[in-house]
Amino acid sequence: MLIKTPSDRRTNSGVWNGWQRLFIAVFFLAGVLVFQGCGARQKVSSPPQATEIRLDNPVNQVIIKIDLPVMDPAKSTTLVFFALPNGNSIEWTEGKKMVAGDDWHYDIQHIGAQTRYLRQVMKDQNLVTVYLANRLKSWPAWKRQTPNGPAEIRRIVDSVTGMFTAYQPSVVLNSHSGGSFIFGYIDAVKTIPDIVERICFIDSDYGYEDSMHTGKLVQWLSASEKHHLNVLAYNDSVVIYNGKPLVSPTGGTWYRSKLMQQRLSNSFRFEHSADTAFSRFISPDKRIVFLLKENPEGKIYHTEQVARNGFIHTLLSGTKYEKKAGYSYWGNRVYDAFISDK
Structure with a gap:
């Protein structure tokens, strides 16, 4: 389902802004959700396909x-906001079965297939x-180019979340490389709302700043046992690309992740283990990983971290599903059967 917002037009109050257009789409989606919640599910004899709603806002380029x-409506609802990696399209990020001539980007993330796998595991939730x-x-x-960018990011999250108010959703902020979106949201709020139950960085916490983010993360993690933080990163500091270091000494996710963990260790206890594959810092209650x-x-x-069940792991880590889901992070892809043909 493709929703196209109205073209620019003049009203008594001037040019419609992007969020007025978004609210038109919100009302349309609300109708879809109400219809589904009023018995449509029982009328489907075969496993239903997901509904797709596309909101294209040319004003703010989102x-x-x-x-x-x-x-x-009998299930709990989880909204996973997934900020795309730099340089990628939604279609590449969703992924599909590869055929001759396809761009290689279709086979490196498979968030669509990982979502479908998760729905089979988290059967008691609307994911x-x-x-x-x-x-x-x-x-x-x-x-950088958007005036009040963090405030706009918060408005995006709040507006989409508002579509699902009747389902009393919990929110997950997730990203692969696109962690700037998450930090923009954190920058825009005085305190991270309780509705945000999970924050996940898949090689995406480049923008972490101790002075701006640690206090809010500590306050949020301390506020509820439902709040989880998951960080996946790799040692990018040793990578040489085209004859040059891939990242600056303090700019990669290896450095930023270790810095975040060190700062959080002032407030939370971590159990540390290491081998030739991973260095792990996990809180005893497994809420911080x-x-x-x-x-x-x-x-x-970079892409291996999401492709090797990374998205799945950030959603299941520390939950009742983790040991029952039949997957392992950095193991073989468990979602291949869920990859769409198109």
Whole structure:
């Protein structure tokens, strides 16, 4: 289902802004959700396909795609906001079965297939994945060019969450490389709302700043046992690309993740374990997890972290589903059977 917002037109109050257009789409989606919640699910004899809602806002250059199952009001609802990696499209991020001539990007993330796998595991939940993109294909660039970028990011999250008010959703902020979106949201709020139950960085916490983010994360993690933080990163500091270091000494996710963990260790206890594959820092209650991939060969593991069940792990880590789901992080892809043909 493709929703196109109205073209620019003049009203008595001037040009419609992007969020007025978004609210038109919100009302349309609300009708879809109400219909699904009023018995549509019982009328489907075969496993239903997810409904897709696309919100394309040319004013603020934001593109949103919502992948939702047939909503069951008897289930709890989780909204996963997934900020796209820099340079990627929503279609690449969703993924599909590869055929001759396809761009290789279709086979490196498979958030669509990982979402479908998760729905089979989390059967007691309505799992909704919200793909967040922009026309610049870069959240850092978008924030630099957008007046009050963090406030706009918060408005995006609040507006989409508002569509699902009747389902009393919990929110997950997730990202692969697109962590600038999450930090923009954190920058925009005085305190991280209780409705946000999980924050996940898949090689995406480049923008972490101790002075701006640690206090809010500590306050949020301390506020509820339902709040989880998951950080996946690899040692990018040893990677040489085209004859030059891939990242600056303090700019990569290896450095930023270790810095975040060190700062959080002032408030929370971590159990540390290490081997040739990973350095792990995990709180005793498993609500705070840092999995840092060692990299003695200096390889680029950016996409591997999400492809090897990374999205699945950030959603299931520390939950009742983790040991029953039949997957392992950095293991073989468990979602291949759920990859769509198109």
